[in-house]
Amino acid sequence: MSLSLLEWSSLSADERRAALRRPAQADTDGLHRRVREIIDEVRARGDQALLDFTERFDGVKLKSLEVDAAEFAAAEQALSADQRAALERAIGNVRRFHEAQLSNPLQIETSPGVICERHFRAIDAVGLYVPAGVAPLPSTAVMLAVPANIAGCPTRIICTPPRKDGTADPAVLLVAKLCGITRVFKIGGAQAVAAMAYGTESVPKVDKVFGPGNSWVTAAKIIAANDPEGAALDLPAGPSEVLVIADQDANASFVAADLLAQAEHSADAQSILVTTSRVLAEATIEQLEAQMRRLGRESTLRESINHARLFIVDSLQAAFDLSNAYAPEHLIVQVAKARDWLPSIRNAGSVFLGAWTPETMGDYCSGTNHVLPTYGFARAYSGLSLVDFQKRMTVQELSADGLRDLGPTAVTIAGLEGLDAHANAVQVRLRQLANPS
Numbered sequence: 100m101s102l103s104l105l106e107w108s109s110l111s112a113d114e115r116r117a118a119l120r121r122p123a124q125a126d127t128d129g130l131h132r133r134v135r136e137i138i139d140e141v142r143a144r145g146d147q148a149l150l151d152f153t154e155r156f157d158g159v160k161l162k163s164l165e166v167d168a169a170e171f172a173a174a175e176q177a178l179s180a181d182q183r184a185a186l187e188r189a190i191g192n193v194r195r196f197h198e199a200q201l202s203n204p205l206q207i208e209t210s211p212g213v214i215c216e217r218h219f220r221a222i223d224a225v226g227l228y229v230p231a232g233v234a235p236l237p238s239t240a241v242m243l244a245v246p247a248n249i250a251g252c253p254t255r256i257i258c259t260p261p262r263k264d265g266t267a268d269p270a271v272l273l274v275a276k277l278c279g280i281t282r283v284f285k286i287g288g289a290q291a292v293a294a295m296a297y298g299t300e301s302v303p304k305v306d307k308v309f310g311p312g313n314s315w316v317t318a319a320k321i322i323a324a325n326d327p328e329g330a331a332l333d334l335p336a337g338p339s340e341v342l343v344i345a346d347q348d349a350n351a352s353f354v355a356a357d358l359l360a361q362a363e364h365s366a367d368a369q370s371i372l373v374t375t376s377r378v379l380a381e382a383t384i385e386q387l388e389a390q391m392r393r394l395g396r397e398s399t400l401r402e403s404i405n406h407a408r409l410f411i412v413d414s415l416q417a418a419f420d421l422s423n424a425y426a427p428e429h430l431i432v433q434v435a436k437a438r439d440w441l442p443s444i445r446n447a448g449s450v451f452l453g454a455w456t457p458e459t460m461g462d463y464c465s466g467t468n469h470v471l472p473t474y475g476f477a478r479a480y481s482g483l484s485l486v487d488f489q490k491r492m493t494v495q496e497l498s499a500d501g502l503r504d505l506g507p508t509a510v511t512i513a514g515l516e517g518l519d520a521h522a523n524a525v526q527v528r529l530r531q532l533a534n535p536s
């Protein structure tokens with residue numbers, strides 16, 4: 100492992116930008132071209148294209164794309180009581196946090212006789228993508244299915260890549276069942292997104308596609324979202340990232356463990372340490388090596404830790420400034436009085452305060468959503484929440500007195516814009532009010 104320590108204050112502006120660059124994305128033009136071909140095939144040949152792509156990319160020849168009742172029942176049997184209880188507990192916490200996000204309709208009288216309202220409506224049909232390339236992610240099924248259920252989206256389907264034996268991951272199926280989702284399709288990658296965005300003989304077309312995934316999945320979501328005939332997307336949720344801020348008293352083995360937990364996701368995951376202490380940084384490097392040898396996915400860990408970054412900064416304020424510039428998906432703060440630094444955090448998908456808050460807890464079961472913006476999108480995007488499964492619809496109602504009072508204001512503004520038909524729609528009514536016969 101060849102990790103070097105970078106002194107932040109001695110880097111030039113260009114060197115800082117280079118040091119904070121995410122691992123290079125694969126040739127985006129080529130990727131988008133190939134993903135477009137997959138989407139076109141799915142639109143042209145429907146289920147048969149899905150079966151063909153599944154054989155090619157997932158190495159399995161399926162008889163049917165949809166999980167049937169027998170497979171749901173077998174999945175339930177495959178899990179131990181402990182495993183089921185853990186999933187149920189996670190669902191409970193995620194449900195509690197997302198139910199607390201339910202908002203009441205809003206009604207305000209902005210001027211006498213002018214009522215403005217905001218109401219929430221669930222999105223009619225949502226497609227939830229649950230990754231299963233490197234590892235099946237039943238926790239992602241929880242993060243997508245729970246808010247979709249609370250929002251009350253009438254059509255909720257899941258797509259997830261099949262395993263080599265042609266079945267779906269049993270834990271994903273159990274989560275689906277516990278969250279009231281009965282339609283699960285064994286389809287992965289760009290072809291799954293295409294199926295949900297455009298529909299096929301067996302997969303219903305949805306209005307919005309949710310969920311993280313690899314570059315194939317993300318590219319397909321972007322392409323389908325740019326097509327009025329496709330489906331909206333939730334947010335750009337790509338390869339996992341974590342940035343840890345640690346002071347001299349942080350526990351190096353905790354810090355290393357948190358960096359490795361995200362590195363485990365994929366070779367293009369990114370882990371960053373920012374610390375005020377060279378001693379802590381050196382101890383973390385030792386811990387990374389020691390813990391990596393004991394962990395299962397050593398080659399993925401090594402590849403991703405090879406592009407990890409360790410920065411030494413002059414002050415904690417400089418550490419938070421660096422983090423805000425990077426805008427990590429996850430920010431872990433292992434410093435004394437971590438909560439006191441919250442006002443300094445401006446750009447992060449999800450924040451983990453203090454030594455006893457490993458990111459793993461948010462990934463699985465504390466209650467917050469783990470579908471979060473990556474690639475610096477945390478500067479402007481937020482992680483998934485209930486509102487992503489809803490539309491906010493405004494309503495207004497004016498009384499005759501309300502129009503009499505406010506109508507002339509609209510007429511004046513219509514005049515500024517030279518849109519006399521707009522003015523006329525008010526004036527015909529004002530004339531009627533002035534002269535009711």
Ligand SMILES: NC(=O)c1ccc[n+]([C@@H]2O[C@H](COP(=O)([O-])OP(=O)(O)OC[C@H]3O[C@@H](n4cnc5c(N)ncnc54)[C@H](O)[C@@H]3O)[C@@H](O)[C@H]2O)c1
Nearest residue numbers: 156230231232233260287288311312313336339364470471
């Ligand atoms: N940002 C977040 O909120 C968040 C949350 C969870 C996971 N993640 C990320 O999601 C990603 C999951 O990726 P994954 O690969 O494990 O699973 P995945 O399910 O996204 O991808 C697997 C699918 O990719 C397709 N595929 C693979 N190779 C292909 C090829 N050469 N051509 C066309 N299609 C191909 C296959 O159809 C396969 O089913 C990871 O990077 C993980 O870090 C992010």
Ligand SMILES: N[C@H](CO)Cc1c[nH]c[nH+]1
Nearest residue numbers: 236238239339340462469
């Ligand atoms: N860390 C991931 C989000 O980037 C979520 C996850 C799922 N399973 C384990 N972790």
Ligand SMILES: [Zn+2]
Nearest residue numbers: 339360361462
């Ligand atoms: Zn994770």
